[in-house]
Amino acid sequence: MSKIFRFQLKPRHKHLLRMIRENRFRLGFAMICMLIVGGSTGAVAFLVKPILDDIFFKQNAFMLKIIPLAVIFIYFLRGAAQYGHTYLMNYVGQSIIRQLRNQLYDTITCLSLSFFYQERTGRLMSRVTNDVNIIKGMVSTAVTGALRDCFSIISLIFVIFYRDWLMAIFALIILPLAFYPVVELGRRVRRVSTGCQECMADMSSFLHETFAGNKIVKAFGMEEYEKQRFFRKTRALFRMEMKAVAAKALSSPVMEILGGIGVAFIIWYGGYKVINGTSSPGTFFSFMTAVLMLYEPVKKLSKLNNNIQEGLAAADRVFDILEKESDLVEKPNPVHMKREPHSVRFENVWFRYEDDWVLKNINIEAKAGEILAIVGMSGGGKTSLVNLIPRFYDVSKGGIYIDDIDVRDMSVSSLRNQIAIVTQEPILFNDTIRENIAYGNQNATEEDITRAAKAAYAYDFVQSFAKGFQTTIGELGSRLSGGEKQRICIARALLKDAPILILDEATSSLDSEAEMLVQKALENLMKGRTTFVIAHRLSTIAYANRIIVLVKGEIVEEGHHDELMEFGGEYYKLNQMQLKN
Ligand SMILES: Nc1ncnc2c1ncn2[C@@H]1O[C@H](COP(=O)(O)OP(=O)(O)O)[C@@H](O)[C@H]1O
Ligand SMILES: [Mg+2]
Known part of the structure; x- marks a missing residue:
């Protein structure tokens, strides 16, 4: 029947x-x-x-x-x-x-x-x-x-x-x-x-x-x-x-x-x-x-x-x-992280999306408040590497530890609450500029928002719109340039004021002049925070505590700017290439 x-x-x-x-x-x-x-x-x-x-x-x-x-x-x-x-x-x-x-x-x-x-x-x-x-x-x-x-x-x-x-x-x-x-x-x-x-x-x-x-x-x-x-x-x-x-x-x-x-x-x-x-x-x-x-x-x-x-x-x-279940599973009694400076450590991390290894045996550590720069040709795995920290993806082998606690043992919300991120593509929602900056920070006051916008050098161009911060992204259509969008995204990350900061080519859409301005803002922002910065222009990371050169998923060089320049390897070559341009 x-x-x-x-x-x-x-x-x-x-x-x-x-x-x-x-x-x-x-x-x-x-x-x-x-x-x-x-x-x-x-x-x-x-x-x-x-x-x-x-x-x-x-x-x-x-x-x-x-x-x-x-x-x-x-x-x-x-x-x-x-x-x-x-x-x-x-x-x-x-x-x-x-x-x-x-x-x-x-x-x-x-x-x-x-x-x-x-x-x-x-x-x-x-x-x-x-x-x-x-x-x-x-x-x-x-x-x-x-x-x-x-x-x-x-x-x-x-x-x-x-x-x-x-x-x-x-x-x-x-x-x-x-x-x-x-x-x-x-x-x-x-x-x-x-x-x-x-x-x-x-x-x-x-x-x-x-x-x-x-x-x-x-x-x-x-x-x-x-x-x-x-x-x-x-x-x-x-x-x-x-x-x-x-x-x-x-x-x-x-x-x-x-x-x-x-x-x-x-x-x-x-x-x-x-x-x-x-x-x-x-x-x-x-x-x-x-x-x-x-x-x-x-x-x-x-x-x-x-x-x-x-x-x-x-x-x-x-x-x-x-009935689909998220691949992202939370442990039964997850650790809730407090908002305070953290160290971040990658231990023998291997990662792949499908068949090929995208990251191979990564071992790095950023102590609380340190700035770690990651450089390398595109496709090298830089974005993939930082995506592992907020658990956008889970490692295939090895582990990532924040203050010696495996990120997989933490509650996902408290983990992500520790991290502010500026992604490679600036993504904004069709809401007012104010709401976009305050995204994820509903209690922000007007002063907070203005301060964040000023620090990200977004304040002046936002003020030039008739409705200022109340302008919706949709109204502007495609009037916002890539650099302007990026500056709003930076303001959004600034306002989150989190102990771990991830900047994935955050200034790549800015022209050199704007980049210099925003760079200053970012440097201020990085103080006292554990920062992972993926740099587009190498000149912007000379101040980093350590620079990691990632080639085809492997760390080939690691050290301070001067050391690496003296060494005359990949980093030196990258630098020479940029100077020529
Ligand atoms: N969502 C994804 N699914 C499958 N493969 C991906 C995905 N994102 C990136 N990749 C691959 O992983 C490798 C590293 O990419 P990515 O981390 O974006 O490099 P980078 O940021 O250094 O340019 C590339 O070969 C890319 O094709
Ligand atoms: Mg990338």
């Missing part, structure tokens, strides 16, 4: 059912509304007999007054119940959507960085926007519409049997025959729907990339190429959607043809009985009305299977993410 329905209750379905159950009072009330709608459907079919037999044949004057009133009453009640049902069911559906979206966001934002590098942003967005909507379709239209349709069917079947039970048995033999092809089609719908959603996700990630990177598309004259790529995607989506439509659209005609056969039989057999005198026209038409009215809810029920299949496929994609 489970093979026919392909439906096994997994933990994820239980999760969904639990969410549905939380709304049981609304659902209960909606159920009452559905009972009324279902009952009124039967009542209308039932009334056909007294209308025909009493009003038209017997010409009963009392019935003439009572039945129209009854009809009005039934439709009023039905209307109210219909409204209540639709409202409540959508309430439940929408609140489940909301919960799922919140849970998705909660899970996704907490997943490790490697997850974000593997998944494309657009696909993730599609999970939160599209797939969740399909689940809502399953919950609020399918599951509950199904109950209403079941009630309608039950009340109509009651009328059918009440009017002529023998004929009813014949008519109902047709129904199960219609069942099998509908289930078969449902299976196909589920398969195709997964394809559709994958196409959608693919398309939204494509849009995300080409809109965000539109400048590059233009610069390389790739509009036509991207257009063609997009057209191919919409064509694939179109084909998938049409396959889904074909599978879905087939269920109705199948039902209809079988229904037609049933109706033909009823006309023949029922008409024969009326001519015979064993039945009244009222009975016949009441029966006939009920059978015809059965068609609508039964048809909807047959679509229900499609909706459920689509919904389950979407639910699988959503729960695949919800």
